Amino acid sequence: MTAYLRSVLVISLIAVSCSKKQEPKASQDESPAPTNRIAVPEAVRKNLGIDFVKVERRRVAQTLRFSGHFELLMTARHELRTPVLGRVTLLVKPLQMVKAGDPIYRVDSPDWRKAQREIGEIATQVRVDEARLVAMQPLVAAHRAHEESLREATTVLEARQKNVEETQSSVGGQARELSEARAQLALSRADLAEAREKGASTDATLAEVQAQIIAGRDRFRLALEAAAAVTGVAIEQLLGDAPDAASKLPYWRVLSAIEVRASTGGVVDQLQVATGSWVEAGQMVVTVSDLSQVRFRARGLQSDLPQLRSGLAAQAVPALSTSASEVRVPGSLLLGSDADPSQRTIDLFLEPTATAAWARPGVAGFLEIETAGTAEPVLAIPLAATLQDGLERVLFRRDPSDPDKVIRMEADLGLDDGRWVEVKSGLRDGDEVVLAGAYELMLASSGSAAKGGHFHSDGTFHAGEDK
Numbered sequence: 001m002t003a004y005l006r007s008v009l010v011i012s013l014i015a016v017s018c019s020k021k022q023e024p025k026a027s028q029d030e031s032p033a034p035t036n037r038i039a040v041p042e043a044v045r046k047n048l049g050i051d052f053v054k055v056e057r058r059r060v061a062q063t064l065r066f067s068g069h070f071e072l073l074m075t076a077r078h079e080l081r082t083p084v085l086g087r088v089t090l091l092v093k094p095l096q097m098v099k100a101g102d103p104i105y106r107v108d109s110p111d112w113r114k115a116q117r118e119i120g121e122i123a124t125q126v127r128v129d130e131a132r133l134v135a136m137q138p139l140v141a142a143h144r145a146h147e148e149s150l151r152e153a154t155t156v157l158e159a160r161q162k163n164v165e166e167t168q169s170s171v172g173g174q175a176r177e178l179s180e181a182r183a184q185l186a187l188s189r190a191d192l193a194e195a196r197e198k199g200a201s202t203d204a205t206l207a208e209v210q211a212q213i214i215a216g217r218d219r220f221r222l223a224l225e226a227a228a229a230v231t232g233v234a235i236e237q238l239l240g241d242a243p244d245a246a247s248k249l250p251y252w253r254v255l256s257a258i259e260v261r262a263s264t265g266g267v268v269d270q271l272q273v274a275t276g277s278w279v280e281a282g283q284m285v286v287t288v289s290d291l292s293q294v295r296f297r298a299r300g301l302q303s304d305l306p307q308l309r310s311g312l313a314a315q316a317v318p319a320l321s322t323s324a325s326e327v328r329v330p331g332s333l334l335l336g337s338d339a340d341p342s343q344r345t346i347d348l349f350l351e352p353t354a355t356a357a358w359a360r361p362g363v364a365g366f367l368e369i370e371t372a373g374t375a376e377p378v379l380a381i382p383l384a385a386t387l388q389d390g391l392e393r394v395l396f397r398r399d400p401s402d403p404d405k406v407i408r409m410e411a412d413l414g415l416d417d418g419r420w421v422e423v424k425s426g427l428r429d430g431d432e433v434v435l436a437g438a439y440e441l442m443l444a445s446s447g448s449a450a451k452g453g454h455f456h457s458d459g460t461f462h463a464g465e466d467k
Contacts (some may be wrong), residue, residue, distance in 0.1 A: 036408045037399060038445055050437030052398055053385065055427050057377035058420055064307065064369045065419060066348060067319065068298025072361040076293030078263050080104055080286045082279045083230045084111040086258070090275045092268050092286065099265045104286050107258040111281070112230065119223045119252060126216035133209045140206060143199045150192040157185040224252065231258045266290040291360055296329065296350035298367040302339060305346065307371040310335050314350050317419070319364040327356040333369055366419065380420045385433045386411045387442045396434040396441050397427060406434055408445050 040050060082088065086109030092098060161181040168174040221235075228235050238252040270287040273279055296316040300308065316329040329352050336347025350367055352359070386395045392410050399405040414422030427433070434441060 037405045038396075038408060038441065039405050040441075041404045045437070048437045048440050050441075051435050052432040053382055053435040055379050055381055055423065055429060055431045055433065056420075057429070058380040059370050059377050063420070064300075064304055064371055066298040066300050066367045066369075067364070068296055068316075068348070068367050069364045070294045070316070070359050070361055071297050072289060072291070073293045073295060076266070076290040078266070078288045079284050080260055080262070080288065081282050081284045082107050082260070083281060084109040084258065085281050086111070086279065088273055088275065088277050088279055088285055089257075090271065090273075090286075092271075094268055094271055096268045097266075098262045098268060098288060100262055102262045103259050104262055104268075104288070105260050107260065107279075108256070109258060112255075112258055115223070115227055115230070116253065116255075119220065119227060122216060122220045122223055126213060126220055129209055129213045129216055133206070133213060136202070136206055136209065140202055143195065143202050147192065147195040147199050150188060150195050154185065154188040154192050157181065157188050161185050227252055231255065232261055260285070262288050264288065264290060289361075292355050294355070294359055294361055295352065296331070296359075296365065296367055298348045298350075299340075299343075299345045300348040302344045302346055308333065308335060308348070308369065312369055312371065314367060314369045316350050316352070316359065316365050316367055318358060319366060327358065329356050329359050330354055368419075378414070379423045379427055379429070381423055381427070381433050382435055383416050383419055383421045385435045385438055386413065386421060387438055389442050389446050394442060396438055398432040398434070400431065406441065408441070 040048075044050070084107060086107040089106040089108070091103045091105055098104065161178070164174050164178045164181050168178060224235050224238055227233075227238060231238070233251070233255070238250065238255075240251050242249050242251050242254040266288040267290075268286060269289045272284050272286065279285060310333060312333040314331055314333040316331070329350070331350045331352040331354075334349040334351055336349060339346040348367060348369075381395070386393050388394075393413060394408055395411045396406040396408055399407055409426050412423065412425040414424050416422065
């Protein structure tokens with residue numbers, strides 16, 4: 001009997017023990033284990049504007065940051081001024097993109113008409129002189145032939161006179177024949193001298209005409225060069241045929257108005273006059289700017305000069321960035337020549353080696369300069385991705401195993417440069433953290449991190465699992 005009771009007691013204790021072991025399992029089924037994960041499906045991310053940024057390796061402690069802005073280079077702005085007095089007809093609109101060689105405006109100028117008339121007069125005079133030169137060629141040839149004939153006649157008369165003189169000396173007499181020979185020779189010599197005088201005069205006239213032609217051609221060339229400078233059309237094109245082949249006139253003759261074209265591509269950023277306005281010579285009409293030719297200008301502290309030198313690697317980043325897809329503008333540092341002694345600052349410039357769409361004149365940003373290129377880079381995230389929740393600094397890491405969840409975690413941070421902060425633990429290369437939308441996640445999960453939770457597609461948050 002005693003053994004029987006002992007057996008019943010042992011069985012009862014075992015039953016009680018098993019029932020106690022099953023109670024924690026039942027309670028575990030009723031309330032889920034604590035978690036710091038928050039479900040953020042795609043619909044929630046779009047509704048709350050949640051955006052992620054990857055963890056980077058940066059030299060945070062060796063990076064200096066200065067605020068500044070982009071400015072347009074002087075070589076990027078081209079002023080188009082009217083070369084002559086006239087009436088303007090605009091061919092472009094404000095902020096229109098143009099390419100080099102595109103027509104910008106047209107000027108109908110009375111001064112251009114005068115220049116055309118002057119060029120025409122010079123060209124006409126050259127043609128007249130050329131025709132005169134051609135007409136003088138037969139006259140010059142006739143003079144030379146006449147002079148040659150007189151020279152031959154004089155030679156014959158000189159020989160006859162010599163023969164008469166020899167006959168007279170040998171046989172005597174011949175006085176009459178000698179007198180006639182001498183008279184004919186004198187007359188021939190006189191005619192030859194007159195012919196030579198007329199030949200010299202003709203040669204002088206010929207040289208004068210030739211000089212006038214050379215001078216006229218020079219004047220014509222100079223007038224065309226002036227016209228090319230005014231119209232912006234090459235001399236060869238001005239001398240070429242007019243677009244209307246039926247006119248059979250050179251292009252400079254039929255060019256009724258001066259068309260000013262863009263010397264470089266860019267955007268029409270300023271229109272100084274309206275269509276139909278009369279402008280003076282040299283007055284600015286349009287400016288075209290190449291917005292890609294920019295540099296970043298910042299003001300640095302003179303106390304940082306020992307760490308700065310021209311040629312250091314630097315980059316410009318947007319001043320306000322809530323996107324993970326921000327585009328940095330890399331380049332090299334260039335120290336300015338001017339410093340402010342009262343403010344203890346110095347100009348710093350970034351010469352970009354690549355451009356970005358946001359790098360436009362006047363856009364604010366930060367200049368980041370790496371002062372020690374040999375330092376080991378560390379894991380870093382944007383400082384805006386960390387938030388203060390009570391006494392702790394938190395961040396939200398994207399769950400590597402489930403991209404539709406984020407993990408709230410206490411941030412273990414190191415040094416920061418005002419924009420990026422070192423992360424000592426909890427993250428690794430390739431991880432993503434919440435940048436835009438982190439504040440909403442912090443508000444929703446504050447005080448409920450131990451319970452976990454989820455968001456509905458309308459942006460409302462509920463602790464625990466969805467039922």
